Amino acid sequence: MTQRQVFPQLRLNVHGLSCGRGDAVLLEGLDLALDGGHALLLRGPNGSGKSTLLLTLAGLLRPLEGTITFEGHDEENGPALHYCGHRNAVRARLGVLETLNFWRALNGAGTMEPEAALERVGLGRAALLDAAYLSAGQQRRLALARLLVSPRPLWLLDEPTAALDSEGHALVAALVIEHLASGGLAIIATHDPLDIAAAETLTLGGPA
Numbered sequence: 001m002t003q004r005q006v007f008p009q010l011r012l013n014v015h016g017l018s019c020g021r022g023d024a025v026l027l028e029g030l031d032l033a034l035d036g037g038h039a040l041l042l043r044g045p046n047g048s049g050k051s052t053l054l055l056t057l058a059g060l061l062r063p064l065e066g067t068i069t070f071e072g073h074d075e076e077n078g079p080a081l082h083y084c085g086h087r088n089a090v091r092a093r094l095g096v097l098e099t100l101n102f103w104r105a106l107n108g109a110g111t112m113e114p115e116a117a118l119e120r121v122g123l124g125r126a127a128l129l130d131a132a133y134l135s136a137g138q139q140r141r142l143a144l145a146r147l148l149v150s151p152r153p154l155w156l157l158d159e160p161t162a163a164l165d166s167e168g169h170a171l172v173a174a175l176v177i178e179h180l181a182s183g184g185l186a187i188i189a190t191h192d193p194l195d196i197a198a199a200e201t202l203t204l205g206g207p208a
């Protein structure tokens with residue numbers, strides 16, 4: 001059985017955060033505290049700024065104002081977060097298992113072996129296939145397997161259920177619940193229902 005990574009006590013603190021694109025301010029004055037073991041679902045209409053907020057939290061967009069800090073995380077243990085965006089980062093002529101091994105080498109190895117991660121996301125029988133031959137939903141599953149092979153406490157997931165079937169939706173919820181049980185945190189932009197009891201919801205741009 002695969003041993004589970006357990007994270008130390010962690011807290012994400014966001015104070016007075018404003019973010020946007022170009023001259024457009026999409027979100028102003030956001031205060032937020034999220035402790036290990038908890039998740040936040042970002043909801044809101046198309047274009048309301050969910051992806052922008054995730055990119056800002058990931059450090060890929062500069063905040064217009066405010067601060068983002070991560071209490072309890074020791075940088076010596078590696079980066080604090082995984083950002084899983086719309087693109088699956090899958091390349092032709094690289095096998096499914098090779099792709100996962102590549103990401104594991106780049107992001108750092110944990111206790112879960114790549115083969116076990118592929119089994120977990122339902123790709124056990126596709127390990128030797130060219131990754132570009134995977135269907136859209138299977139490519140999404142491969143992107144999710146990256147989260148499992150390189151443990152990081154904060155998961156920032158942008159539409160993780162995109163292209164997934166109903167069993168895949170349940171898989172995403174189960175993976176997040178397991179991550180929270182390990183003391184991890186997750187912030188998830190989604191238009192889909194996700195059955196995660198510990199999750200609170202932040203709606204951007206008015207009711208979804």
Ligand SMILES: Nc1ncnc2c1ncn2[C@@H]1O[C@H](COP(=O)(O)OP(=O)(O)OP(=O)(O)O)[C@@H](O)[C@H]1O
Nearest residue numbers: 021022026044045046047048049050051052053189
């Ligand atoms: N690179 C960019 N330059 C300028 N504006 C952008 C850029 N990327 C996105 N935007 C704009 O920022 C706004 C917010 O987009 P964002 O992707 O954050 O919304 P979202 O809530 O995630 O939407 P969706 O539900 O469609 O995924 C949109 O009006 C979009 O056109």
